Amino acid sequence: GAVVSQHPSRVICKSGTSVKIECRSLDFQATTMFWYRQFPKQSLMLMATSNEGSKATYEQGVEKDKFLINHASLTLSTLTVTSAHPEDSSFYICSARGAGGAPGETQYFGPGTRLLVL
């Protein structure tokens, strides 16, 4: 199956710093990538959807200036958490869907990034 990687797998940072998380599709071209966040014992919450070469679309309540998303190529999307605070500590997961994928087509998930902000 398709492989999606994320880097780093976990990160600990000080409050006020910025953290960049990379999401890569390793063996397919991902025209659409999704960024999710999951707090303990809660469901995955979609933060934003990004299409290669265009601006990301953010879900209601997600600050676009705080969570910067760049999808510069068909195999890479990045999420930057700017001025991170302890409440941003969470499990961040990306997923990717291949070119030509129809709505509802399988999304391939990365292994996730655990962010802990001290």
Next chain:
Amino acid sequence: RKEVEQDPGPFNVPEGATVAFNCTYSNSASQSFFWYRQDCRKEPKLLMSVYSSGNEDGRFTAQLNRASQYISLLIRDSKLSDSATYLCVVNVSPTDSWGKLQFGAGTQVVVTP
């Protein structure tokens, strides 16, 4: 009201037994339905899609009831390795060309020896 609701469990199941649980969704226009499995501190992995006529994949059987807006998952002959959280996932909008998925919070299954 949540878009996708699940009984959080846990469902404690003896090895070899059968367990079944449901998930309800609120948007009647939802088109695609899936069951994902998520192990502790890992990413979700697709278990199976759910088709209108119901479908089976080995020991796993999924059913869709559009009239009552729920889907179900049944696991037969439970294995210890089936212990996980099972996520109900719905594509909430047929007009959404990006195929956004809505996740339930998951049902925890614990299979005991």
